[in-house]
Amino acid sequence: MSSTEHREPLQVLKHYFGFEGFVGTQDEVVKQILQRKDGLVVMPTGGGKSLCYQLPALCLDGVALVVSPLIALMKDQVDALVARGIPATMINSTLSWAEQKERLNKMSAGDYKLVYVAPERFRAESFMSALERVNISLLAVDEAHCLSQWGHDFRPDYMRLGNVLESLGRPQCIALTATATKVVRDDILKVLALRDPFEMISGFSRPNLSLNINSVDKVSQKFTRLRKVIKEHKTGIVYCATRKRVEEVSEMLTDWGMSCIAYHGGMSDQERETTQNVFINKKADVAVATNAFGMGIDRSDVRFVVHFEIPGSVEAYYQEAGRAGRDGEASYCELLFNYADTRTQEFFIEGVNPSYKTICDVYQYMLNHADKDYQLVETLDQIKEGAGVKNGIAVGSALGVLIRHRYVERYDVPGQRAKGTRLLQPQVLTSQLAIDKNALEEKSRRDREKLDAMVRLCYSHNCRQQWILDYFGDPSGERCGDCDQCRGESSGDLRAPVGEEVTIVRKALSGVARMSRRTNEGWEGRFGRGRIVQMLMGSRSQDILRLKLDTLTTYGILQSLGTAYVNGLFRSLHDGGLIYTQKGEYPLIALTPLGDKVMRGEADFQLCWPDEKGLAEKNSSSSAGVQLEELGFDPVLFDKLKMLRNALAKSQGVKAYEVFSNKTLEQFTRLRPKTIAQGEQVRGVGGFKAERYLQHFVQAIADYEREYL
Known part of the structure; x- marks a missing residue:
């Protein structure tokens, strides 16, 4: 290719990529790169991140080296570029030394404009020596979060890139990633020692994604939910934590007659490449995979992403969820949450x-x-x-x-x-x-903090998108209106306490303190939320009496509020940062520093308060005397009834709880009334509501049982 130093970016954009103009912040990023500046670019998945370095590479003399963490990822990128008539190649461990040498010679001759390399290539002295003959126009570090040990996908070979830049004579360097907290961004700048870099943070909002977290108790419930999601959204990715689970889920999908592929680290490079291509070429509708799958995958019609287990960090979750809807169309994401899955992480x-x-x-x-x-x-x-x-x-x-x-x-x-x-x-x-022992311990601590943050997101009753944007330090986030929390009634407005609410919260926090222990580092939990709520409600259960929790000064002090409301209050306290779930085998509750101050009356606070009208109803039994806790709770049916309830509320112009409260919907899932007369016996169903709404719910329950049971 002849020199393209003076070619206009828009001309190159149209000629090679077929686009009339840039999208989002691409224009500004390309402009900064062509002004020969180092930079850090954070751009959401599907935002056109790769174009930000591919296009400048075509406008500059020399060869752009692109550091990429996965062989499959670089192959996809190279194949796409070659298909557009762009001279590009890759150098990695799958090639013999003779093949690598041939491509290095072509690089020296200027036959390529972009060359993708794995970071471990820079370990080889022969490779570094060969690069001395190459005119390097740009070093683009893709998936740059991999070079931070505080990132969610740390790769030790990325840590060498700062020294590599020095060895190569400090060519212009651009670092790019889709997800990075402020700590990770600072680490990227420090490790690469970027010179007076520009930073382009495009924002983390993905308004086309509906983010949903569904609490499930059993694997069978996960499969029931998964089947429903696939049936509704057709094409997508199911992420699993282990290769064993990948095989189990893919076998189940095959038994259901669904077209799917399985992808995990136990497969050979050739098997992974072949399998991945089946999905990319749309010969399979669903990919069941561990977390490596999808990094850089350019399939635009992924309509759903399901996480079968909790990921290890918010960064990993959001990056993987972002592989849905890369075409900008509405897409659905759901995490099937069971706290026990944190043990795998x-x-x-x-x-x-x-x-x-x-x-x-x-x-x-x-x-x-x-x-x-x-x-x-x-x-x-x-x-x-x-x-x-x-x-x-x-x-x-x-x-x-x-x-x-x-x-x-x-x-x-x-x-x-x-x-x-x-x-x-x-x-x-x-x-x-x-x-350095301290460095080892610090990295372990940060990784555990990331998992703790992921658990907090799962328990949160705030808008999912808003919560995540706040986590990444993006203050621009507004309620998305399309996640499970925004569609439900329980995520009320964030506000300061009024009336007796200050006293109620201080009593609840005092109960947590009485059932915790204070250490030099702060409060350490000894009991889970259920046991603490039992104590505050004055329970006479054998465990409460055996542990002598009935002797605490806070025993029974919130009894008048009802168990459901107090449970909702504890979720709000968790979301508001007044209590936290301690890591370990069991989810133990303890006070945060803010919670300690609030308990003592030394700090102000705000909460998304639980809906007293919906939550204060007792959960002990139906009017027919059946013990509800003895009947099965079906989260899939509950979700279906919530959507029906919300649709009816919208059509009637009323609040969702004015149709039926969450507690009434829960009783519907347990009692499953088959007639209007049976439905009228459920607590919370009065004559007016029965006449106006009940038939819809009885019919929905019947339809659900025919379809899924």
Whole structure:
């Protein structure tokens, strides 16, 4: 390709990409890059992020190097560029050295405008030497959150990129990502040492996405809900936390007669590429996958994303949810939340954050078992067993730490599946390892904070979009009007307390304090929300009496409010940052610093208050005397009845709770009245409501049972 230094961006845009103009902030980003400035670009998934560096690459002399974390991702990008007549290629571990050398020679000759490379390529001295002959116009770091250890998808090889820039003579550098908190953005700027960079934060709002979080108790309920979502929205992605779950879900979809593919890390590179192409080429409607799938996937008609389990961070959740509706059309996202699923994420966090002791155990094992050439050829499972490490993921992570500190290196062993490990400083004893323990602990703490934030989002009764925008530090967020909270009645307006509400909140917080312990770091939980509410309500259950909670000064002080209202109040206290859910096997509740001050009357606060009219009704029994807690609760039917209730309220011009309260809808899901007469026996159904609304709900329940049961 001849020099394009003076070609107009709009001319290039139309010629190669077929667009008449830029969208969003693309114009300003391209302008800044063509002025030869370093920069950081945060742009939502589907916002045209890739074009921001691809187009300038065509306008500048030389070759643009694009750092990409996944082979499948770079292949998709390269294939799309080549299809547009743009000379582009990729260099990664799937190529032989002869193939890499051929492409490097073509780079030197100016035959390519964009070359995608995996970050680990920069480790090879031969690769770095070859780049000395290449005129590099731009280094674009895609998925730049990967270089921050506070990011949700940290990749150690990305940390080298600051040194790589220096080795390459400091070419212009652009870092791009779809999701990054202020801490991660600062880390990106620091690691890459960008020079007087421009920052373009396009905003995190994705108004075409309906974000929904559905609490479920059983896996069977997840499958029921998943089937309904797929039936309604047809094309999408189901994210699972483990490869085992991917296989289970994909098998179920196949049994249902649905066209789907399964994608996870246990597959070979070729299998993953083939499988991914089936989905991209629209030969399958649904992809069931672990979190790596979808990064950079350019399929515009993804109409839904379902998370079968909770992701490890808000960043991961929002990035994956953003793979729906890349064409800007309305799309649906749902997370099937069960607190027990956090244990899987806790396991992953332990795995990617090995303790100093684990690192030492792995290193000592290699010192003890290396041969005379200081080499050891064993699988990670063999090292795990030999070093006595419980978490298998932690072995690979420990090796990663040792590799980054240049104590060991890994190498391929011809004809063997197991990789070899070579000691680079065998004279260094385990007790002499120069590894920052505080840094290890800090990263683990931050990763756990990210999971805690994800749990808070799941429990929140605020607008989902607004909550997420606030998390990313975007103050512009307004209520989206289309998430599960905005469509329901329970997410009231945020306001300061009035009347007796201050006293009620201080009593509730005092109850939390009496059932917690104070430490030097703050309050530490000892009981879950259910047990605390029981105590505040004056329960005489065996557990309350056995634990002597009836002797506390706060025992029974909120009894007059009703269990349902107090439960709703605790959700509001959680959302308002006055209490928090402590990490661990069980969701224990404790006071936050703000909650401690509010309890003492030393701070003001605001809450989205629970709806007293809807929540204050007792949950003990129906008028027929049936114990409701003995009957099954169906969250899928409950969601269906809520949508019906909200539609009727809108058509009648009344508040949703004026049709039926949430508690009445819950009783409908448990009692499932089949006639008007049976429906009239449900608490909260009066003569007027029965006459105006009841028939719709009886019919909806009947339709649901015919379709799903």
